[in-house]
Amino acid sequence: MDLNFSAEDVAFRDEVRSFIKDSYPASLNGKIDEGEELSKEDFLSWHKVLAKKGWIAPAWPTQYGGTGWTSVQRYIWSEETARADAVRLMPFGLSMVGPVIYTFGTPEQKERFLPGILSGDVWWCQGYSEPGAGSDLANLRTKAERFTGDDGKEYYRVNGQKTWTTMAQHADWGFFLVRTDATVKAQEGISFLLIDMKSPGITVRPIITLGGEHEVNEVWLEDVIVPVDQRIHEENKGWTCAKFLLAHERTGIAGVASSKRGVERIKNIARAELDEGEALLANPFFKRKIAELEVDLSALEFTELRTLAGESSGKGPGPESSLLKIKGTEIQQRITELALEAAGHYGAPYYRGFGEGDNEHPIGPDYSHRTAPTYFNMRKTSIYGGSNEIQRNIIAKMVLGL
Amino acid sequence: MDFNTTDEQTMLRDTVSRYLADTYSFDARMKTVHSGAGWNPAVWKAFAEELGILGAPFAEAHGGLGGGAIENMIVMEEFGRALVIEPYLPTVVIAGGALKATGGALADAVIPEIIAGNAIIAFAYAEPQGRYNLADLRTTAKKDGGGYVLNGHKSVVYSAPYATHLLVTARTGGSQRETAGVSLFLIPADTKGVVRRDYPTVDGSAASEIYFENAAIGADMLIGAEGEAFALVEQIVDEATAAVCAEACGVTRVLHATTLDYAKQRKQFGKAIGEFQVIQHRLVDMFMEVEQAVSITLMATLKLDTAERAQAVSAAKSKVGKACKFTGQNAVQIHGGIGISNELAVGHYFKRSTMIESQFGSVDHHLRRYERISIG
Numbered sequence: 001m002d003l004n005f006s007a008e009d010v011a012f013r014d015e016v017r018s019f020i021k022d023s024y025p026a027s028l029n030g031k032i033d034e035g036e037e038l039s040k041e042d043f044l045s046w047h048k049v050l051a052k053k054g055w056i057a058p059a060w061p062t063q064y065g066g067t068g069w070t071s072v073q074r075y076i077w078s079e080e081t082a083r084a085d086a087v088r089l090m091p092f093g094l095s096m097v098g099p100v101i102y103t104f105g106t107p108e109q110k111e112r113f114l115p116g117i118l119s120g121d122v123w124w125c126q127g128y129s130e131p132g133a134g135s136d137l138a139n140l141r142t143k144a145e146r147f148t149g150d151d152g153k154e155y156y157r158v159n160g161q162k163t164w165t166t167m168a169q170h171a172d173w174g175f176f177l178v179r180t181d182a183t184v185k186a187q188e189g190i191s192f193l194l195i196d197m198k199s200p201g202i203t204v205r206p207i208i209t210l211g212g213e214h215e216v217n218e219v220w221l222e223d224v225i226v227p228v229d230q231r232i233h234e235e236n237k238g239w240t241c242a243k244f245l246l247a248h249e250r251t252g253i254a255g256v257a258s259s260k261r262g263v264e265r266i267k268n269i270a271r272a273e274l275d276e277g278e279a280l281l282a283n284p285f286f287k288r289k290i291a292e293l294e295v296d297l298s299a300l301e302f303t304e305l306r307t308l309a310g311e312s313s314g315k316g317p318g319p320e321s322s323l324l325k326i327k328g329t330e331i332q333q334r335i336t337e338l339a340l341e342a343a344g345h346y347g348a349p350y351y352r353g354f355g356e357g358d359n360e361h362p363i364g365p366d367y368s369h370r371t372a373p374t375y376f377n378m379r380k381t382s383i384y385g386g387s388n389e390i391q392r393n394i395i396a397k398m399v400l401g402l
Numbered sequence: 403m404d405f406n407t408t409d410e411q412t413m414l415r416d417t418v419s420r421y422l423a424d425t426y427s428f429d430a431r432m433k434t435v436h437s438g439a440g441w442n443p444a445v446w447k448a449f450a451e452e453l454g455i456l457g458a459p460f461a462e463a464h465g466g467l468g469g470g471a472i473e474n475m476i477v478m479e480e481f482g483r484a485l486v487i488e489p490y491l492p493t494v495v496i497a498g499g500a501l502k503a504t505g506g507a508l509a510d511a512v513i514p515e516i517i518a519g520n521a522i523i524a525f526a527y528a529e530p531q532g533r534y535n536l537a538d539l540r541t542t543a544k545k546d547g548g549g550y551v552l553n554g555h556k557s558v559v560y561s562a563p564y565a566t567h568l569l570v571t572a573r574t575g576g577s578q579r580e581t582a583g584v585s586l587f588l589i590p591a592d593t594k595g596v597v598r599r600d601y602p603t604v605d606g607s608a609a610s611e612i613y614f615e616n617a618a619i620g621a622d623m624l625i626g627a628e629g630e631a632f633a634l635v636e637q638i639v640d641e642a643t644a645a646v647c648a649e650a651c652g653v654t655r656v657l658h659a660t661t662l663d664y665a666k667q668r669k670q671f672g673k674a675i676g677e678f679q680v681i682q683h684r685l686v687d688m689f690m691e692v693e694q695a696v697s698i699t700l701m702a703t704l705k706l707d708t709a710e711r712a713q714a715v716s717a718a719k720s721k722v723g724k725a726c727k728f729t730g731q732n733a734v735q736i737h738g739g740i741g742i743s744n745e746l747a748v749g750h751y752f753k754r755s756t757m758i759e760s761q762f763g764s765v766d767h768h769l770r771r772y773e774r775i776s777i778g
Contacts (some may be wrong), residue, residue: 001404001405001406001407001472001704002403002404002704003403003404003704003705003708004403006403009403016444020537058668065727071498072403075403092607144778184727253747267777280775284736288773289775290773290777291769291772291773291776291777292720292769293722294717294776295698295717295720295721295769295771295772296694296721298698298701298714298721299694299695299697299698299702299721300694300718302695302697302698302700302701303693303694305405305697306405306696306697306700309404309405309406320693323689323690323693326690327690327694389683390680392683392687393679393682395684395686395689395690396682396685396686399689400662400682400685400686400689401662401666402662402665402666402676402685
């Protein structure tokens with residue numbers, strides 16, 4: 001066992017660092033540090049730089065466009081991008097549907113869909129949750145009926161409603177779980193379909209969340225026609241894809257590297273804020289919360305490293321990754337709680353209502369503007385991707401055998 | 403960066419775990435505990451002669467296996483699983499660590515005796531007024547002719563009733579909590595003027611209050627330079643703290659596993675209590691606490707020889723202390739009434755995990771120490 005990076009790893013880190021320094025889009029500088037909402041163009045500008053470099057999908061097998069990095073190199077990559085406050089990449093193509101397609105798709109499907117995911121030319125969204133199918137995802141009702149078209153080809157006619165569909169307003173394509181057999185056990189009648197979001201019959205309506213953001217949407221599907229060759233894996237085997245995808249989604253979800261940056265940000269706020277004439281960071285109660293947060297984050301970091309070491313010795317991401325999801329999101333939420341607490345009075349002014357151009361009398365310090373909206377927004381993390389209660393059910397069943 | 407153990411380390415774990423599974427059953431342990439001796443010399447002899455593990459962290463030149471902190475972690479975690487009470491921690495980790503760090507004639511003489519199982523060393527460092535401050539010492543060592551004379555009172559010295567030597571912190575100068583003026587001595591336990599009051603501890607070991615009443619010792623019993631041992635004491639206590647964190651990983655793993663088994667078997671309301679979601683989630687929370695404890699113990703162990711040692715150890719001990727409380731209390735709770743009886747092993751794991759919480763510093767102590775280093 002050894003914590004030190006090898007000479008090759010140090011060289012790799014230096015290469016990554018200078019690449020980010022030279023190539024990170026100038027238009028994005030500071031946007032993460034100030035918690036700004038990002039446009040589609042913001043996300044894509046960094047995506048395209050990485051796609052051009054060939055570094056867009058480190059986790060993918062090399063034959064599909066992965067980098068072939070070791071688990072240590074991937075760790076370095078996530079550390080360095082977080083350190084540089086780089087914008088995160090949208091996970092729907094790269095971390096979700098991409099791995100499903102290269103794992104379960106046909107050669108034609110791989111050829112058709114993977115290049116657009118890598119290049120960023122196709123923006124994906126995820127059609128999973130429904131009004132009656134949240135934690136109980138298998139209860140989904142969106143119906144896909146198979147029929148033969150006038151052209152003699154096979155199609156599905158899809159009807160139903162999806163919800164909490166993140167960034168669907170930007171999406172070119174979506175991957176959907178739909179019911180193809182209502183007569184069998186819930187999990188056994190689900191299929192995994194890729195649907196062009198410009199198809200007739202699709203309506204996307206915004207849902208505005210507590211921080212005022214438009215991140216999520218309702219998606220209505222009315223008689224949407226989908227060719228069967230856009231189904232991944234066999235008919236009624238969609239649940240297999242969904243479970244695979246959830247395990248994949250959870251490994252990156254710990255967010256250790258960006259939480260480290262988050263802790264640094266709160267410490268900076270708490271050095272600037274005054275409390276009884278001293279820095280808030282000197283308040284023993286506040287200081288204790290920071291210390292416990294840092295300690296918990298160290299424990300999580302080493303849990304993730306242990307998981308990565310297990311993966312590099314051949315174990316795929318297993319149900320233990322639910323632990324990373326639970327602890328990772330708890331820490332992300334604590335960071336936003338402490339930032340809001342540190343902001344004090346200036347957590348209250350709502351930045352979306354600030355007038356333009358009054359630089360002489362700014363409303364509170366810049367770092368405080370988004371603390372409350374971010375706190376509100378981040379409540380989502382313990383709910384999405386399988387709520388933390390569902391993650392506990394997964395560990396209970398898969399790890400503890402209960 | 404590499405998290406794999408070497409073949410030798412894997413073998414060490416297998417050897418210890420197999421030996422303990424074969425010979426160190428709960429009943430066998432309780433027999434030793436009830437004997438009042440505080441240890442089983444036959445087990446110690448087996449550690450030295452059959453298993454050869456007392457040399458795990460020592461250099462080959464001293465007859466050891468050439469290991470270090472990771473070997474100590476492995477042994478201590480396995481000892482935690484079996485609730486071993488024999489004195490590997492004070493003898494091998496602490497006294498052995500001090501001797502390894504300073505070297506010289508004393509190390510050359512004593513380390514082979516440790517490896518052979520002949521030297522049993524207890525660590526007399528705590529004092530009634532000092533709580534967890536290693537420099538808060540009233541025990542004095544006054545220069546006298548060619549040697550020193552010890553006076554003072556040491557608290558709760560685990561393994562002292564049967565030790566051959568005592569590793570003692572005492573003041574050769576400076577004021578009560580000053581770091582300058584702290585010295586470290588390795589003295590024979592039967593030194594004239596060393597008065598012991600022996601007693602059992604709640605977690606199955608034996609310990610002593612030790613009173614030094616004009617105990618005369620030789621200058622050759624000094625470890626390191628006179629008055630400059632504080633940094634060394636802090637280092638060996640950090641190493642010991644990492645080792646009890648590893649022990650705690652073993653203890654809490656068993657607490658969790660035992661409770662999980664019980665929840666699958668115990669029936670109430672017509673079904674196994676493990677079928678109730680409230681119990682399932684509690685067991686998952688225990689599982690996560692244990693995994694986080696294992697992770698942060700690994701971090702601390704791997705950082706023992708780096709500049710981040712103190713910060714990493716205090717981070718780990720604060721986290722592990724919480725895990726000990728959480729898994730211990732919930733193990734008893736889920737067992738219900740039987741959990742508070744002395745008959746079942748689970749209660750004894752709870753007792754040990756509870757004592758580990760404060761051994762070498764409570765959660766609060768280590769969080770404060772962590773803050774001073776990390777935040778200022």
